[in-house]
Amino acid sequence: MASNNGAQAPTPTQxxxxxxxxxxxxxxxxLLLAHSGIQVTLVEANSDVDSSPRAMAFQPCALAELVEAGIYDEVLEHSVRDAVISWWRAGLGAEKKHVATIATKEGREPFLTGLNCAQSVVTKILLSHLAKEPSASIHFGHRVVGVVEKEGEEDGDGDTNRQVVVTLEHTLPQPKTNHLDEVEVEAQAAEKNQTLQTQIRASWLVGxxxxxSTVRTAAGIAFEGFTWPKEEFVATNVYYPFEQYQYTNRNFIIDPVHWAxxxxxxxxxxxxxxYGTTPNLTDAQIHAELPQHYKYILPGPGTDYRLERVSKYRPHQRCAATFRKPNSRxxxxxxxxxxxxxxxxxxxxxxxxxxxPMARALSAVIQRRGPESLLDTWSDLRRRTWWEQTNRQSIEFERIAQQGGYGLDPSHIWDHDEVARERGMLHHIAHATPDMREKDEALNEALKVPENQRAARRRVWALAMPPDWMADFEDSAVVDRRRKLRPESCQ
Ligand SMILES: Cc1cc2nc3c(=O)[nH]c(=O)nc-3n(C[C@H](O)[C@H](O)[C@H](O)COP(=O)(O)OP(=O)(O)OC[C@H]3O[C@@H](n4cnc5c(N)ncnc54)[C@H](O)[C@@H]3O)c2cc1C
Structure with missing residues (x-):
């Protein structure tokens, strides 16, 4: 697997x-753009792939994309396969109770199941493939600090060669080149302790x-929604023998305080x-509180664990006002x-x-196989799906884990109060009401029925674009293959 430890090519100007x-x-x-033969430049501010504790649960609908990109088998080799989800109630010792278990495997073979794999591992696999693509170049230590759009000349087809001029700040030493001017500029900048900046002109810019996002801010696109005001999350990576206690490879722990x-x-x-904490704790406070949370969450004695990493982060529910700045690139x-x-x-x-879908649409637009309006359709559909599916499903996952509406809720996360009103949250948490206790309990029971398990698995496919949304501009065999990666009822 590749990471950024080799010499980099000089930054292109176009x-x-x-x-x-x-x-x-x-x-x-x-990678998808490079697969279509598009000249693509990838820039990254950091010197290497981010390895902080972040995503590791991949849903089948995302894996279908990895299959289409030809990297699924390699990801699978590094994964915990066949995700099985269990729900438990938190508690001390024997108070911990199993609630329900559901496999993510579905239907005929070969059908994708959810899998677990650290996002840094997947990123390195993707970069190792990208590094082999002749039309791609990767540049670590390059931070975007400025974005300006330029109108271009009209070409023969009535199209304008609009461009985006992007300013990059170099955060790593640049490779030696034979180009004396560049070396001199860099040496002078280093001497004056200045940051070296260069510019690159792009026909299209993807943030x-x-x-x-600097790109979103520079484009003036609003980020609508809210930041959860009364909680922060703590992500820990830890060695502990969960499987000895029948924990499956994915588990939700339900509790108003020690949910996890x-x-x-x-x-x-x-x-x-x-798990969750009150906001603004220091690192020392987080470490001091951790054993108390673990006591309620970890099965068995909950003591002989080995912590690998701890980090905290703020949860949000936010969506950009558009995923394509209108009439721009x-x-x-x-x-x-x-x-x-x-x-x-x-x-x-x-x-x-x-x-x-965006990379396939953009390739079609650049190669003049499809109209630019494909990108507006993509933006509208992705935004609508986010508001109607992702936002609702993720708030509901949080509510169920925290028993929002009827649990103790000592941090008042689910209160329909002034803070929630000011944040514009009320509409989003309106369903957190006392009668949800009965509904949640009924749901736990219902999940024991195979047909309900199937329905729960299929819900996740509603997050994806319809497989044929740009069928007029794609090979029908490609669209058919994409359909067949889905359960029949979602094709
Ligand atoms: C604890 C935790 C657990 C999670 N678990 C899951 C999970 O199980 N499943 C799931 O689907 N999602 C999960 N997520 C969400 C997931 O991590 C993110 O959705 C994912 O990282 C998004 O990937 P990205 O490539 O958009 O952004 P990022 O991973 O944030 O990458 C953005 C990159 O852009 C670089 N960058 C930023 N600004 C600039 C600039 N100006 N110039 C150049 N480069 C720049 C950054 O350095 C970074 O490398 C989790 C998140 C957290 C915090």
Missing amino acids: TQVLVVGAGPVGAFTA ADGGR IVAKINNDGLWRVA ILLVADAAHLNNPIGGLGLTTGILDAG
């Missing part, structure tokens, strides 16, 4: 598509630069345990376009579901 951010979705987008996600990251015994995907709380594992999954 490219067909500039993708910003070598997270999993930027790397995936660049895959995460939740704080427990999932197996790899086959070496590393697990993710994520600036596009947004994944976290740059939308954020949801990670209970249920929908963030990266929906990012991959943005990127696959």
